[in-house]
Amino acid sequence: MKRTGKGIRKKGVSQKFPKPAVNQRSETNTYNADSIGTNSFQKWNVPKMRPSSTCVFALLLSRALANPTVLAKWENFKVQHAKQHPPHEEPERMEAFLKKDAEIEAHNVRYAAGQESYSRQHSQYSDLTHEEFRKYALGFVPAVNASEIPHVDLEMMPGLPESFDWREQGILTPVKNQRYCGSCYAFSAASLLESYIKWKNQMDLDLSEQDIIDCSYKTYAGGRFNNGCRGGWPSAVLQYYNSKDIVLENTYPYTSGKNGRHGSCMLYEPINNVVKGKLHVRHIRVRDENRIREILVSKGPLIIALAADNKWKRFFDDLGDGVYDNDESVNARPNHAVLLVGYGTQQGKDYWIIKNSWGDKWGVNGYGKIRRGRNMCGINTFGVFFVD
Numbered sequence: 001m002k003r004t005g006k007g008i009r010k011k012g013v014s015q016k017f018p019k020p021a022v023n024q025r026s027e028t029n030t031y032n033a034d035s036i037g038t039n040s041f042q043k044w045n046v047p048k049m050r051p052s053s054t055c056v057f058a059l060l061l062s063r064a065l066a067n068p069t070v071l072a073k074w075e076n077f078k079v080q081h082a083k084q085h086p087p088h089e090e091p092e093r094m095e096a097f098l099k100k101d102a103e104i105e106a107h108n109v110r111y112a113a114g115q116e117s118y119s120r121q122h123s124q125y126s127d128l129t130h131e132e133f134r135k136y137a138l139g140f141v142p143a144v145n146a147s148e149i150p151h152v153d154l155e156m157m158p159g160l161p162e163s164f165d166w167r168e169q170g171i172l173t174p175v176k177n178q179r180y181c182g183s184c185y186a187f188s189a190a191s192l193l194e195s196y197i198k199w200k201n202q203m204d205l206d207l208s209e210q211d212i213i214d215c216s217y218k219t220y221a222g223g224r225f226n227n228g229c230r231g232g233w234p235s236a237v238l239q240y241y242n243s244k245d246i247v248l249e250n251t252y253p254y255t256s257g258k259n260g261r262h263g264s265c266m267l268y269e270p271i272n273n274v275v276k277g278k279l280h281v282r283h284i285r286v287r288d289e290n291r292i293r294e295i296l297v298s299k300g301p302l303i304i305a306l307a308a309d310n311k312w313k314r315f316f317d318d319l320g321d322g323v324y325d326n327d328e329s330v331n332a333r334p335n336h337a338v339l340l341v342g343y344g345t346q347q348g349k350d351y352w353i354i355k356n357s358w359g360d361k362w363g364v365n366g367y368g369k370i371r372r373g374r375n376m377c378g379i380n381t382f383g384v385f386f387v388d
Contacts, residue, residue: 073101080361081124093127100126104318111322117349118322118369120315123362124179130310133317136260137358139182140305140337141231142382149383152284157294164293165342165353166301167367171199172341173206175366177359179257185232186212187357188303188337189385192234193241195301195339196387197274205274208252215265216240228262234303234337234385238281245276285383290350290373292384293343301355302340303385306370306377307332316370316377319363323351325371334378343372352379 074097077083085093104120111119125133166172173194178187190207197203216226216237226232226240247270256262270276282299286292296302307329308316314329323346342353350372360366370376 070098070101074098077122077126083127085127096129097122097127100318103315107315108320116322117325117347117371119320120318121320121361123318123358124177125317125358134309134335135182136180136229137178137182137184137317138308138336139178139184139186139229139231140335141185141227141233142305142334143225143233143236146285146381146383149283149285151287153287156291157298160293160297163342163344164297165344166195166296167341167353169199171195172301172355173198173204175355175360176209176254176357177257178209178357179359180260181213181229181256182231183209183213183229183256184337184357185226185234185237186216188339189234189237189241191339191355191357192301192303192386193238193246193275197246199300201274203274205246206249208247208249208254210254210256210263211247211252211266211268212237212240213256213262215244217262217265229256229260234305235281235283238279238385238387241275242277242279242281245270245272246274247271279387281385281387283383283385285380289375289380292340292380295384295386296340296343299386299388301386303337304340304354304379305334305337305382306354306379307334308336308338308377314377319368321364322346323349323369323371325349325374325376329377331375331381332378334381340384341367344369352376 074094077097078085083093100122104122107116107120110116125137128136173191176187176191178184186209190209190212194205194207197205212226212232213228216232217228218225218236225236247268251268252266284295286295292302292304306316307314310317311332314326314332316324316326316329338357339355340352341355344351344353346369351369352372354368354370356362356366356368358366362368370379375381
């Protein structure tokens with residue numbers, strides 16, 4: 001049965017999603033999807049947390065008990081992010097959180113003293129292991145080698161502004177939250193197209209990421225292009241839109257952030273004559289990272305891929321205010337897709353402005369600044385994706 005979904009987001013209304021809860025874990029450390037809102041018991045394997053060191057946890061626990069403020073942080077974190085841990089798992093999750101909390105406190109002391117260019121803060125992922133974070137918070141899977149992406153030498157745009165921010169132009173839509181699904185490729189592409197439609201057609205639409213996750217799930221020779229909650233490729237999503245047109249969030253709401261898996265494609269009838277057959281999907285690299293500014297100003301927000309995991313203490317996952325500038329992230333291999341929306345300079349540091357898909361508690365209201373001109377987080381490795 002086909003259904004027709006029509007709806008336009010009211011300006012300024014943020015998206016609200018059901019809050020997932022990390023729950024019961026078996027010997028293989030699986031998540032109990034029943035406890036987070038699904039109708040059937042669905043498990044997927046999570047790399048098993050390393051057994052807690054008795055001594056380390058004892059020290060952390062004694063610190064928490066000796067300082068009620070620390071224990072209150074843990075309890076507040078669980079409330080804020082709707083965390084519900086079974087008793088046997090609570091010590092491991094608390095240990096991960098307290099380690100992160102100690103790192104954040106030490107870093108922010110240095111930030112306050114002017115020794116760091118950015119602050120850190122807790123995110124919804126602060127009680128996960130590194131392996132779990134990589135599985136649930138990212139989702140950019142390269143479909144081609146970087147060397148296969150064509151370079152384009154652009155002529156310098158005359159009168160390029162020293163700073164630019166698409167938020168000031170009123171075309172960006174609210175920050176969303178992919179939660180516990182490797183679906184950044186879907187969120188970045190939907191965000192790009194929402195902004196493009198708002199800019200070109202003056203229509204404020206809320207596109208369905210679940211439609212992308214379920215219905216662009218396809219297998220090609222040599223592997224998967226878009227693979228549900230296991231990642232995907234932005235160009236494939238944009239081509240999917242070009243062949244089908246758009247489905248709205250209120251018709252096909254997001255559920256994969258709760259259960260960590262894609263579903264069967266629901267054949268909702270799209271809204272026609274919006275983008276189908278009208279998009280010229282572009283994917284290019286430029287030799288000078290700062291030349292990306294010209295594409296950004298002239299073509300609109302861009303999808304870029306960057307390294308967002310915490311390997312080698314990169315700390316991108318808990319970015320707060322300031323300009324992210326970390327030597328460990330220079331030329332790092334990208335694994336997360338975000339929307340590039342602006343640039344500027346702060347205290348002598350050139351930066352990019354990115355719109356993430358980890359909710360509005362990450363960065364500053366869901367946006368972050370990263371150093372420009374150093375290939376920070378490998379930002380120019382896979383170039384930029386856009387439509388015109």
